[in-house]
Amino acid sequence: MRIAYLHSGSVPSIYANGVHVMRMCDAFADAGHHIELYAVPGAARTDDLHVYYGTRNRFPVHAVPLLTASTFGPLLRAQRVRRRIRRGPMPDILYGRDPYALLAAAGAAPVVYETHLLWPDRAVRGVERLLFRHRALTRVVFVTQALAEDYLAHFPQLRARTDVELVTASDGADPVPPTGPVAALPGRPDALRVGYVGHLYPGRGTDIILGLAARLPDADFHLVGGTDQDRSHWQGRNSRPNVFFHGHHPPAALPPYYRAFDIVLAPYQTTVGCAGGFGDISRWVSPMKLFEYMAYGKAIIASDLPVLREVLADGVNCLLRAPADTAGWAAAIEHLGADVSARQALGDTARHQLNTRYTWRARVDRVLPDRTLAATTGQP
Structure with missing residues (x-):
């Protein structure tokens, strides 16, 4: 399945949201999906984005800059993301943490919106309200159950939409081998x-x-x-x-x-x-x-x-x-x-x-249930 991951943050960066997004894209690729990431170009210095994050897979990353810091910046960038996506091939799923870009591109494919906080910005909440009414929305992924409960309290229309799945999926990590290089730390060797x-x-x-x-x-x-x-x-x-x-x-x-x-x-x-x-x-x-x-x-x-x-x-x-x-x-x-x-x-x-x-690979299965894959790919 072709998945377009729409992210409002930057990669590479020193921030955790960039790590989360790259780990999820890596896990989508592990699951056999064709994943393409749309993100803001990062300021961190690196010659190779995939080496910087240590991904197992090399998937396309499209840099779509935020050209202005004004209120209209995210809206203008969202339109640019939509145009890039429509150049094709068209995705089967629009997935991501950018409500602006997901709303702008929603006509292209079913939408899965993932959120990690209840946004304090009223403009973002307004965009979320529009997204939560859109017929293309198929599910909303919350990073904790506490966040899911707060979203339902603030957006009662989500509870009323029986056609939208609400999924709680914690963050995760990749399994690691039992042995490997150990950092030579400063300090006392016996401490x-x-x-x-x-x-x-x-x-x-x-x-x-x-x-x-x-x-x-x-x-x-x-x-x-x-x-x-x-x-x-x-x-x-x-x-x-x-x-x-x-x-x-x-x-x-x-x-x-x-x-x-x-x-x-x-x-x-x-x-x-x-x-x-x-x-x-x-x-x-x-x-x-x-x-x-x-x-x-x-x-x-x-x-x-x-x-x-x-x-x-x-x-x-x-x-x-x-x-x-x-x-x-x-x-x-x-x-x-x-x-x-x-x-x-x-x-x-x-x-x-x-x-x-709590592996990233298990998380992919949670946020994209089998019935959704069947509906979007036409498989039984």
Whole structure:
């Protein structure tokens, strides 16, 4: 089946939405579909987009720039995307996270809209209302059940449309081999290695990690990711010799870091910022880092937020602690640091759950059910 993936963000970029989109396109290709991505050209430097993200498949990526930052910018870009698509061959499905482009191109094929947050922008919500009324819409994919519930509360017309499927599909990760290169981390070779991978936006818990480093001087803390500006901000507030900021690395370069960590952290707070610094996504967040932690069989300590309990279970595949309880987080690290078998048990369960429930390939099957494939391809 031919799928056009319409994305309003940029690739390559340092942001998680680019990773998500490239991973999903890769999984669509793994499933045997012909996938083409339409995205904003990125500012990140790379000679090869697929090498940067570490994809297994090489699929076409069409760069359609946003020519103006005004309110009309997304509308004008959407029209350009539609024209590019109509040059053919025509897709069987329009899939994506760009409501503007999906609405503009909706006459070309059935539409699947995926959303990761309840947009605070009134203009975007207006476009979504039009999309939710369009006869081409076949399903809406929500990244968490909490987000699905909020969308139904804000857009009651979705509940009334019996011809539109509403699907909840968490983020995911690819299974990884049990062995591979391990990063040579700075610090003490015999110290417990506590890792964090992700951005350093407000609400991501960087201050909690620095507080943990002060409480646990015998452990080394490694933070991988963040913009140059955010990293400089937190480095300027750190005086601990057991904290190491590794900066942003291409997604394809992260596996050695995951393998090097003994324990990994996801200290999301009760208010969580996202790319661009706007909004609060704490109620709906589905962090890819959690699933990547699971894929590598790491012992996870995460914030006890209702949305994370859609995937995580305390004492089963992780340890959950109150977001701001630094003492509780420190005690959890000390417990896992002293009990290798407990770390192994949590990591093994997490890896098994990832491999059986949360792979990108499994997610493709969830967002494109068999009955839809049959309807769009004419197969029985």
